[in-house]
Amino acid sequence: MLSKEELIKQTAKELFFSKGYLHATTQEIADAAGVNRSLINYYFRSRDLLFQTVYREAVDGLKLQLDKVLYDKIPFKEKLNLFIDVYMKELMKYPYRESFLITEICSKNFALKEKKKSAALAHFLQEIAQEMEKGTIKKGEPIQFMFNLFALMAFPVIMTPLYQKLLDISKEKYNKLIADRKQIILESIFN
Amino acid sequence: MLSKEELIKQTAKELFFSKGYLHATTQEIADAAGVNRSLINYYFRSRDLLFQTVYREAVDGLKLQLDKVLYDKIPFKEKLNLFIDVYMKELMKYPYRESFLITEICSKNFALKEKKKSAALAHFLQEIAQEMEKGTIKKGEPIQFMFNLFALMAFPVIMTPLYQKLLDISKEKYNKLIADRKQIILESIFN
């Protein structure tokens, strides 16, 4: 069973990352979690600190996720296959996690920090450079390859509600389109 | 010279779309515009209506932008070249416009509407299908082609603050990377 503190955090993440409800008040979070609002202040002191905690855990989680897959000593193509699978599953669960992070960074009282490149990422960039040499993938800046990869995975998921509107597509059909993307991404990436 | 009403709207767009400051209060918008806060109520009645107005104009603007380029009777490759140019310029000016739209759609009191596919978009999808037949571009679902296109353009721009942090890249270098993307996108799209 979840501690109330954990419950509050998970509920906040649910609201932010899954529902894209970035304006959530402490009352709304408390209601969604089924706890008294004062508990938020008891465990996190202030709304701001709750947000900071959620932000930090999201960034750490993102890094951890990268580390786990990108360090593996498996063939490149296999690794990408696995990575896309893992990352897109996460995207389905938390489509707005990246949006939340960006919004927080852009918000008024945001304290910069970070500033140490993920080691796994650096390693992966090297691996990409090697594969470019080998000719498995198109030559170019490895970072641009990563940009492409993440863009192709994340953007259509993030844009779901708007694209559904603009294209007048049913939820089911849209889900199908997203599900098909893994293969499409792989095809568009490899020579 | 801009009317105050227009000034308020433009300033709000500046805060939302350019600065990604989606939590802006009416006071902050008024300050940024250099007008008395009451003017917002005078011209827009309520904060909510200001947001709705900005939302609507953003969607309409987006559609208009698509219409202008996508209806042109110019060769496909040329059209895409032009389109990427136009859209990415807009993205540089308003990197968070799409984020704002998504956040609004996900927000509590959002009234659905829309539900008529842009004619230009439908036309463009047909054109894509034709080009697939011709073999100019890889065969597949035309919508997926569009997903890819928009993702490759928008996502790295939207993610700028986070990626700059995670990759520990200077603003200048990041801008260079973004500038290079037009060519990269064109290459990754055509056979």
Added chain:
DNA sequence: TTGGCGTTTAACAATTTTGTTAAACAAAAA
């Protein structure tokens, strides 16, 4: 000049949101 009209402002009121405090509660330790 005066009266009317749209604009702008400050002052106020109402509401919403957040933070604090003290008391109630429950379970384990003394």
Added chain:
DNA sequence: TTTTTGTTTAACAAAATTGTTAAACGCCAA
């Protein structure tokens, strides 16, 4: 049993945000 500790709650207080009103202002036309 009483104490202690940590948890939970309701009531209150403070702050922030939004909305309203009436008066002031400026400008043009009568």
